[in-house]
Amino acid sequence: MTENELSYKIIGAAIEVHRNLGVGLLENAYETALAYELKKLGMEVKQQISLPLEYKEIIVENAYKIDLIVENKVIIEVKAVFDLNPVFHSQVLTYLKLTDLKLGLLINFNSELIKYGIHRIVNKLINE
Structure with a gap:
């Protein structure tokens, strides 16, 4: 399945x-x-994945x-907050860059209508 096909199914599950x-x-x-x-x-789903970061000569576990x-294609960041802070979008984009993945979904379940709580974030540094 492509990232877009996966995101369609993920959004259905979130709904x-x-x-x-x-x-x-x-x-x-x-x-x-x-x-x-x-x-x-x-679907294969990995939950609460802790990953290290390589910074210069050190590894930050x-x-x-x-x-x-x-x-292994789509990152989902789950939130349940009153307002989405712009830093959450940056967080997902950073995760995408660090994992070399293309698509992330930021989903805020604290939205009266879930469609307003779903945000697609694309890593534009990935070549298709």
């Missing part, structure tokens, strides 16, 4: 989670429910933690 759980829970609840829905669809990686 299902939001429809069932609504707003007001902690991020972990949404993340776990979303991972469950994606696995039910037969556990420098960042990715909420979900789907099919």
